[in-house]
Amino acid sequence: MKGPLIIIGGGEDKEGERTILREVAGRLNGGKLVIATVASHEPEGYFEAYQRAFSDLGVTDLVEIYVKDRSETLDPAKLCLFDGASGVFFSGGDQLRISSQIGDTLIEQRVRDLHMNGGVLAGTSAGASVMSETMLVKGTSGESYKIGDLHMAPGLGLVRNVIIDQHFAERGRFGRLFGAVAHNPRELGIGIDEDTALVLEDERFEVLGSGCVYVVDGAGVTHSNLAEAEPERALSIYDIRMHVLSSGDAFDLAKRRPTEVPDLKKRHAIEAQSVG
Amino acid sequence: MKGPLIIIGGGEDKEGERTILREVAGRLNGGKLVIATVASHEPEGYFEAYQRAFSDLGVTDLVEIYVKDRSETLDPAKLCLFDGASGVFFSGGDQLRISSQIGDTLIEQRVRDLHMNGGVLAGTSAGASVMSETMLVKGTSGESYKIGDLHMAPGLGLVRNVIIDQHFAERGRFGRLFGAVAHNPRELGIGIDEDTALVLEDERFEVLGSGCVYVVDGAGVTHSNLAEAEPERALSIYDIRMHVLSSGDAFDLAKRRPTEVPDLKKRHAIEAQSVG
Numbered sequence: 001m002k003g004p005l006i007i008i009g010g011g012e013d014k015e016g017e018r019t020i021l022r023e024v025a026g027r028l029n030g031g032k033l034v035i036a037t038v039a040s041h042e043p044e045g046y047f048e049a050y051q052r053a054f055s056d057l058g059v060t061d062l063v064e065i066y067v068k069d070r071s072e073t074l075d076p077a078k079l080c081l082f083d084g085a086s087g088v089f090f091s092g093g094d095q096l097r098i099s100s101q102i103g104d105t106l107i108e109q110r111v112r113d114l115h116m117n118g119g120v121l122a123g124t125s126a127g128a129s130v131m132s133e134t135m136l137v138k139g140t141s142g143e144s145y146k147i148g149d150l151h152m153a154p155g156l157g158l159v160r161n162v163i164i165d166q167h168f169a170e171r172g173r174f175g176r177l178f179g180a181v182a183h184n185p186r187e188l189g190i191g192i193d194e195d196t197a198l199v200l201e202d203e204r205f206e207v208l209g210s211g212c213v214y215v216v217d218g219a220g221v222t223h224s225n226l227a228e229a230e231p232e233r234a235l236s237i238y239d240i241r242m243h244v245l246s247s248g249d250a251f252d253l254a255k256r257r258p259t260e261v262p263d264l265k266k267r268h269a270i271e272a273q274s275v276g
Numbered sequence: 277m278k279g280p281l282i283i284i285g286g287g288e289d290k291e292g293e294r295t296i297l298r299e300v301a302g303r304l305n306g307g308k309l310v311i312a313t314v315a316s317h318e319p320e321g322y323f324e325a326y327q328r329a330f331s332d333l334g335v336t337d338l339v340e341i342y343v344k345d346r347s348e349t350l351d352p353a354k355l356c357l358f359d360g361a362s363g364v365f366f367s368g369g370d371q372l373r374i375s376s377q378i379g380d381t382l383i384e385q386r387v388r389d390l391h392m393n394g395g396v397l398a399g400t401s402a403g404a405s406v407m408s409e410t411m412l413v414k415g416t417s418g419e420s421y422k423i424g425d426l427h428m429a430p431g432l433g434l435v436r437n438v439i440i441d442q443h444f445a446e447r448g449r450f451g452r453l454f455g456a457v458a459h460n461p462r463e464l465g466i467g468i469d470e471d472t473a474l475v476l477e478d479e480r481f482e483v484l485g486s487g488c489v490y491v492v493d494g495a496g497v498t499h500s501n502l503a504e505a506e507p508e509r510a511l512s513i514y515d516i517r518m519h520v521l522s523s524g525d526a527f528d529l530a531k532r533r534p535t536e537v538p539d540l541k542k543r544h545a546i547e548a549q550s551v552g
Contacts, residue, residue: 142445142446142447142448143445143446143469143487144445144469144487144488144520144522145488145520169418169419169420169448169450169451170418170419170448171418171448172418172445172446172447172448172450174445174448174450175445175488178520193419193420193510196510210510211419211420211510212420212421212451212510212511212512222534223534225522233522233523234469234472234486234487234488234522234523235488235520235522236488236520236521236522236524236525237519237520238519238520238521238534239517239518239519240517240518240519240520241515241516241517241518242515242516242517242518243513243514243515243516244420244421244454244511244512244513244514244516245512245514246420246501246509246510246511246512247509247510248512249512258498258499258514
């Protein structure tokens with residue numbers, strides 16, 4: 001059975017409560033974790049930061065995998081790093097480095113096998129974007145979408161029919177996610193804030209962390225100028241449905257609807273909080 | 277009959293095409309314009325900038341009104357500035373300076389009279405926010421909405437049942453507008469980008485300029501945690517309807533729907549553009 005995907009919007013807390021890393025640790029249950037720093041051009045220090053952050057959360061068996069160049073993906077010593085691993089964690093950087101360096105290689109196959117056999121796959125920032133079939137790259141932040149701004153590329157495709165964006169409210173990326181959804185409303189847009197994550201299992205995810213997860217559903221869109229107008233024109237799109245989710249909320253990707261949190265203990269905790 | 281409201285998201289072009297200022301000028305039809313710089317703590321240079329920007333657009337009869345302190349609103353010399361005016365333009369700054377210095381004064385009455393008699397009312401940035409009954413002030417930008425972030429105040433109320441925000445995509449203000457709408461979905465949220473405006477007449481507006489206008493409709497919202505949870509919790513709200521509008525789009529505030537642009541010439545111009 002497929003393992004869980006833990007998709008993080010970047011900037012997850014590494015020193016305090018560490019709600020998100022604690023969830024990753026809990027899912028690993030003492031198992032070995034591979035930290036994949038391949039998204040970064042200069043990965044120095046990334047691995048050590050996660051080593052420190054995880055050390056008192058019960059994750060002590062950590063190894064780093066880095067690939068500077070695609071040819072290294074054939075190196076048996078690199079491939080062996082996955083032996084006996086319970087999870088892989090993709091750190092941040094540039095999502096195109098992940099897809100271009102390990103896409104369609106034996107390393108990607110090891111990641112995929114681990115996931116298919118119940119292993120935990122986590123990714124933050126670029127490591128989150130790369131989870132989807134089509135990923136946003138280099139789109140503009142802090143402005144509305146212009147029709148000609150096409151910056152998408154094929155990701156690893158671990159989750160289908162969604163486009164994931166990260167550092168979402170912090171970097172003002174609403175415009176580019178609306179633009180992405182306008183290209184094909186089949187794709188559900190998912191924008192994840194910093195220090196916020198979704199834990200996806202069986203087409204259903206729950207939200208964790210301090211920020212929000214924005215779901216942009218274009219299924220009911222009645223008009224868009226995407227295919228009509230000049231590239232420098234601003235986007236026009238009517239009747240987007242949007243859900244703003246936060247910690248404790250859950251969402252069914254198949255039904256495209258927010259859903260009940262089945263974990264009653266969790267639910268009660270939230271209700272107790274709200275009474276106070 | 278009430279005159280048009282021209283509500284601008286800040287940063288309107290003052291040197292190039294000046295699409296928005298050209299619209300203001302066209303509506304004035306050679307008449308006198310009062311530039312109200314009262315939103316600013318240091319208004320030096322604002323008036324001169326508009327004087328330059330409007331000079332070759334046919335608006336040559338401009339006067340500035342500034343009120344440092346509320347007591348000055350009784351000054352007959354200030355009130356006389358409105359004599360024979362065809363329009364008022366509120367420049368940017370702090371919306372609380374407009375509402376606290378001229379709210380419920382004779383100056384506000386002059387503005388209101390002018391509007392009721394068909395005069396043009398324009399406002400940019402803080403001057404846009406202040407148009408609504410309830411206005412956003414000092415809310416956070418570039419992050420998701422926390423339940424305790426209540427930063428609203430009564431505006432001039434020239435347009436009802438909407439909350440207007442400005443510098444919208446540029447400053448990442450989606451979160452705070454969703455938060456505002458969550459408080460009471462009766463209020464339609466309207467976020468206006470920089471160098472973008474809406475021209476409102478008879479409950480209907482058209483969009484002008486280079487960016488987008490975002491309409492956030494909470495009428496169909498099925499769940500919100502606004503009244504339930506702790507102030508530091510992130511917002512949760514399901515089933516927001518959203519429209520992203522750009523130049524050439526129109527919206528009916530009474531029906532809460534995008535609508536056809538009646539000006540056929542304009543419509544044909546857009547279609548001609550899209551064929552190219």
